[in-house]
Amino acid sequence: MAREETGRIRRPAAARREQILAVAADAFAIAGFRGTSLAEVAQKVGVSQPGLLHHFSSKEALIIAVLQQRDLQDEQYVEAQFAGTETTTREWLMAFCRRNETQPDLVRLFTVQAAESLDPAHPAHDFFYQRNQRVRNRIAQLIEADQAKGRLLSSLDPAAAAAELVSLMNGLQLQWLRDPAIDMCGLFEASLLRLENHPNTVTPLVEPPQAEA
Template identity: 55%
Template sequence: MEGLRLPRTQRRQQILAAAAQAFAETGFHGTSLADVATRVGVSQPGLLHHYPNKQALILAVLEERDEEDSRHLEETFREADPSVVDWLMALCEKNATQPELVQLFTVTAAESLDPAHPAHEFFQRRYRRIRQAVATRVELDQQKGRIDPTLVPTDLASELIALMDGLQLQWLMRPPVDMCAILRRRLERLTAAAGVAARQGGARSDA
């Protein structure tokens, strides 16, 4: 029996939430449309009315989560000039409230290494976009003296993304690590090093 009839937008959100949980638990290949339909309380044809196949469904789930992260950052820093530390910590603290979505991205990113995976291109584009966004923040911080100007922004961006991904994986394990505390300490060392470099540069110029 079909679940209670809902407005289209509300039903799609319900489907995406159920699909995100299913994909996080069993991966793309282990999840069936029938399972998602059961979780939502609709028939499989009813589910297909909104998403024509499993490939379209997982891409919709991933894109919705990325859009939500973008909205969160825009709202958080609407009237601010965030440093890369502020920006990454805001993401980490948000992720700490949604373990199911962190698990979804961790599992699906690993699966997507297969070029035949439906999310392969999504994650290729996503990592390029995130690296560029973090590198841009690093460059702005270097101009303001917050980060050592001798560091290569794209290299540092890759390092910080790898750190966050690795911490998220360990956070999902038991016992979990305190990923945001570890990340903050690493970022504070990064900005502290910039202060040391600036003082040393000033001392040399005065000599």
């Protein structure tokens, strides 16, 4: 009814941008940056391809915007949980893991882009390098705090342990995306507990059948 003769639907720029970001995130998560065309994204948004480029000046600008937005949302969500409160390394990491478990699409976006962007010519190359450093530093920080409180052995090298935990998390995500029966968070927690010197902990590989929701 509110349409104009040609069937065009105008939207506030901000809303349209959000919509494009959501659709693009999905597409990039599945086929990667290079395997996704602007026309495909535009069609799913319900807009012409030049219409899309009105909001993001290029394909590169789009992928960067997608990654930055999702990254920010995610970090804020978890950090907000512990605002002011003191946290352990395990609690903090498990909060991320559990959140990830509810958002396979987001995990897939970052897993695929992280690998694709190893190419220095990839538009998100620097983004991922810096993000990785940031995350590793944050975890090393948490580990040091745990050590100061006697919750982790002080013989542990914080930077090394942080690199290992990030690696494990990334690798588990890949496994889980390939085979969702994998109990990503269970395996991760088991490993964290072992790091806390509880070597006898065991977890099943596959999640137990869920009770009815």
